[in-house]
Amino acid sequence: MKCQDSRQVLYTYLDGELSSYEESALYGHLAACQSCQLDMDQARNLHNLLDKTIKHVEPPPGFAKKVMANLDKYQLSAAEDHVLDLGSSRSIAKETDQKTAAQRTAGGFKMALLKSRWVGIAAGIVFAFMSYVGFNQVAQIAFDPKAENGIYFGIVPKDYHELLAENNVKQTGDAEGQPDVSKDNIPGSENSFDVENPVSDNTNQRMADGRSDTLKEDSRSGGGQGQQPNSGSEGSSGKQAGQENQHAAPGPNPEQDSLPFITSEPIIAANPTSTITLNMFGLQVNSAAWSPNGQQLRYMIEDNGKFELFESQTDGQGQKSLGTYNAVGIWSPDKEKLLYSKVVDGKSTLWLEHKGEAINLTPYEEGAKGDGAKWAYNPIWSSKNEIAYLTGRYGGTEIMVVDLQGNSRRITNSSDAKSNLAWSPDGSEIAYYKSWEDKGALKGEIAVVSLNGEKPRSVTPTIKAGNMVPTWSPDGKLLAVNVNGEEQGIWLARSDGSDWEKRLTGKGGGKVLSWSPDGQKIAFNDAQGAFHILIWRSASGRLELMQIPPMGSLMMETTIEWSRDSRELLLEQPVQGSTQKNLWIGSLPKTVTAY
Amino acid sequence: MEKLADEALVNLTVNGDKNAFCELITRYEKQIYSLTYRLTNNPEDAQDLAQEVFSKIYQVLDKYDKGRPFFPWMYKVASNVCYSRLRSQKAKAQEVSIDKVIEFAPLAPQRDTHPEEYSLARETQRLVQQAIAELPEKYRVPLVLKYLEELSYKRISEILDLPVTTIETRLYRGKMLLQKRLSKVIEGGERYEMSR
Numbered sequence: 001m002k003c004q005d006s007r008q009v010l011y012t013y014l015d016g017e018l019s020s021y022e023e024s025a026l027y028g029h030l031a032a033c034q035s036c037q038l039d040m041d042q043a044r045n046l047h048n049l050l051d052k053t054i055k056h057v058e059p060p061p062g063f064a065k066k067v068m069a070n071l072d073k074y075q076l077s078a079a080e081d082h083v084l085d086l087g088s089s090r091s092i093a094k095e096t097d098q099k100t101a102a103q104r105t106a107g108g109f110k111m112a113l114l115k116s117r118w119v120g121i122a123a124g125i126v127f128a129f130m131s132y133v134g135f136n137q138v139a140q141i142a143f144d145p146k147a148e149n150g151i152y153f154g155i156v157p158k159d160y161h162e163l164l165a166e167n168n169v170k171q172t173g174d175a176e177g178q179p180d181v182s183k184d185n186i187p188g189s190e191n192s193f194d195v196e197n198p199v200s201d202n203t204n205q206r207m208a209d210g211r212s213d214t215l216k217e218d219s220r221s222g223g224g225q226g227q228q229p230n231s232g233s234e235g236s237s238g239k240q241a242g243q244e245n246q247h248a249a250p251g252p253n254p255e256q257d258s259l260p261f262i263t264s265e266p267i268i269a270a271n272p273t274s275t276i277t278l279n280m281f282g283l284q285v286n287s288a289a290w291s292p293n294g295q296q297l298r299y300m301i302e303d304n305g306k307f308e309l310f311e312s313q314t315d316g317q318g319q320k321s322l323g324t325y326n327a328v329g330i331w332s333p334d335k336e337k338l339l340y341s342k343v344v345d346g347k348s349t350l351w352l353e354h355k356g357e358a359i360n361l362t363p364y365e366e367g368a369k370g371d372g373a374k375w376a377y378n379p380i381w382s383s384k385n386e387i388a389y390l391t392g393r394y395g396g397t398e399i400m401v402v403d404l405q406g407n408s409r410r411i412t413n414s415s416d417a418k419s420n421l422a423w424s425p426d427g428s429e430i431a432y433y434k435s436w437e438d439k440g441a442l443k444g445e446i447a448v449v450s451l452n453g454e455k456p457r458s459v460t461p462t463i464k465a466g467n468m469v470p471t472w473s474p475d476g477k478l479l480a481v482n483v484n485g486e487e488q489g490i491w492l493a494r495s496d497g498s499d500w501e502k503r504l505t506g507k508g509g510g511k512v513l514s515w516s517p518d519g520q521k522i523a524f525n526d527a528q529g530a531f532h533i534l535i536w537r538s539a540s541g542r543l544e545l546m547q548i549p550p551m552g553s554l555m556m557e558t559t560i561e562w563s564r565d566s567r568e569l570l571l572e573q574p575v576q577g578s579t580q581k582n583l584w585i586g587s588l589p590k591t592v593t594a595y
Numbered sequence: 596m597e598k599l600a601d602e603a604l605v606n607l608t609v610n611g612d613k614n615a616f617c618e619l620i621t622r623y624e625k626q627i628y629s630l631t632y633r634l635t636n637n638p639e640d641a642q643d644l645a646q647e648v649f650s651k652i653y654q655v656l657d658k659y660d661k662g663r664p665f666f667p668w669m670y671k672v673a674s675n676v677c678y679s680r681l682r683s684q685k686a687k688a689q690e691v692s693i694d695k696v697i698e699f700a701p702l703a704p705q706r707d708t709h710p711e712e713y714s715l716a717r718e719t720q721r722l723v724q725q726a727i728a729e730l731p732e733k734y735r736v737p738l739v740l741k742y743l744e745e746l747s748y749k750r751i752s753e754i755l756d757l758p759v760t761t762i763e764t765r766l767y768r769g770k771m772l773l774q775k776r777l778s779k780v781i782e783g784g785e786r787y788e789m790s791r
Binding site for chain 2: 011014015042043046047049052054058060064066173317
């Protein structure tokens with residue numbers, strides 16, 4: 001791709017209209033061309049400005065009455081004014097495919113959320129919306145006829161276990177041309193390595209097919225606009241429809257079911273609303289995180305050797321100072337305590353700072369081994385306010401855990417290398433990558449160790465891998481693994497070690513992997529550092545993959561944090577030659593977050 | 596009435612029930628007014644144009660194919676009324692050519708008035724709205740359809756009866772024009788994000 005081609009394509013890319021092939025070509029060019037990276041920044045700035053500016057506005061009060069009053073008058077003058085080819089308008093309206101109905105529905109859904117007063121349209125919209133996203137993605141619908149200003153409805157998405165399993169069934173069904181394949185027919189142990197990314201046309205075609213399927217359900221369900229009762233019975237009918245549709249899918253007890261078998265790459269989302277909006281925060285900062293209420297940002301700015309903590313909205317408005325700290329570090333789950341490394345007597349030590357007080361949490365052991373930097377490093381917080389970290393003091397690499405009073409214990413006792421620690425959501429176990437050299441090749445696996453002293457268990461087979469990064473599903477039942485090496489990709493394993501070898505995508509190989517709090521999405525970066533998001537729940541009813549627009553250099557070292565509502569991502573990107581970092585806020589498209 | 600589907604309301608309207616049409620207006624006034632406001636950047640013009648849109652819809656309602664969803668059909672009529680109106684206004688006013696538009700001086704924020712009330716975010720928004728409203732209509736209409744209703748290139752091409760490639764090119768050119776006009780706002784983007 002040449003620069004000239006790239007410039008036009010940038011805008012098409014930001015509109016989410018590029019095929020995955022064109023996207024790859026663009027990324028390839030951007031990686032090598034600084035000038036086009038700058039163009040990309042400018043194009044993105046404009047795109048974001050337009051996105052923020054071109055919003056709906058409320059008409060003046062009494063507008064409808066005014067229109068009605070003037071109807072006849074306008075009718076006479078307007079009739080001669082416009083040369084509107086209604087014949088063509090009509091024929092094109094006829095040609096408009098059912099996707100149009102779905103788009104309208106999506107728009108209508110937004111309206112309904114904005115306190116629509118009409119029970120009928122709300123019911124119709126919910127019904128049609130469900131058809132659009134697929135009944136099978138919605139677990140429950142509830143109507144509240146007592147809601148102020150009319151009716152309120154909520155849609156509760158299904159658990160991601162169910163969706164993953166259903167995705168499994170769907171994909172297998174497609175491959176065999178049978179929409180309803182029973183679970184028994186799923187080749188659960190087959191490896192997906194051989195199936196490579198289909199070209200974009202195919203993926204789009206598959207997406208279109210998926211949509212037409214769901215729309216068929218729409219017509220079957222009677223298009224009940226305005227006909228539905230405004231009571232809880234709606235909810236039950238929605239649920240029933242969902243259940244009918246998932247007869248091949250496992251029930252709510254995921255332990256008894258095999259993991260989803262993915263026969264092909266997830267769909268590369270290429271529809272216009274699938275672009276992730278990326279906004280750069282106006283300051284370079286350190287230790288950025290979402291605030292305790294999940295709505296605002298916290299970040300530190302260096303000031304004369306100290307670090308001042310600020311909180312503000314994501315656009316920088318409403319900034320206020322929250323005091324100063326001695327260093328930058330990582331925040332406890334409640335975002336109140338700061339943990340950082342400090343070298344004392346030539347050894348790296350862990351310090352906890354809270355309300356102006358700093359204490360050393362690292363146990364000192366006379367005669368212990370380990371050079372300075374390996375004394376205590378790579379700490380992570382658990383949900384129970386305990387801290388796991390690595391140490392080289394016993395010879396190899398071991399995991400230790402310390403509580404906030406400084407009580408520490410050694411968790412592992414093996415000489416293999418360990419890294420990439422990840423606490424289970426309940427704070428009772430730690431997953432990690434253990435690796436060793438075998439005949440000149442690096443091999444490794446993900447192991448899980450419990451704090452109760454049990455022997456660590458392997459949850460993946462041993463594979464040749466440059467790196468493996470684990471992350472837990474919010475309920476602790478699954479582990480996703482970002483694998484770098486020959487078997488690159490995002491894999492899924494049960495945390496009890498009972499199942500593995502289900503690759504969700506061949507993209508991956510980076511150092512970052514993060515499961516969203518709602519369990520529906522996994523953010524990760526690939527071997528080139530580019531960030532992607534896998535989404536279980538999408539309009540197509542399949543796994544979908546989105547890419548976060550490239551942010552320039554050092555993306556490989558960028559860290560990521562999901563917002564509490566799983567709609568936004570905070571990305572902290574190192575800056576060449578600076579200790580401060582760039583901050584980006586990535587917002588998922590509305591179609592993903594609409595319900 | 597409020598519980599009836601769009602299509603049923605159209606039926607009633609065609610059979611002479613004006614209240615049914617009033618209900619349709621109430622349902623979609625926000626979307627139509629937003630369209631006309633974003634295209635004109637002027638509340639009065641927007642009201643007039645929205646009035647014209649609904650009048651046109653009323654007038655051609657009997658041509659609506661009831662087997663199809665109402666909203667896309669209505670939005671297509673609305674977009675075409677707006678497009679025609681903007682074009683005829685331009686013809687009447689004999690405005691500057693596109694080349695002149697390209698050479699427009701970049702818009703810059705005005706900071707001199709009421710510094711205590713000055714809001715960078717508001718000022719930025721005002722400039723962007725102004726720049727959009729001054730785009731040639733053949734770029735403005737697809738741009739507003741794209742961002743306001745998040746329509747795909749394909750849907751915009753159906754609404755405006757133009758090939759998808761033309762829509763892509765017009766959006767690209769429109770954005771290039773905006774980028775030039777808003778260069779100061781865009782370059783100052785980081786500062787505009789912050790209010791320290």
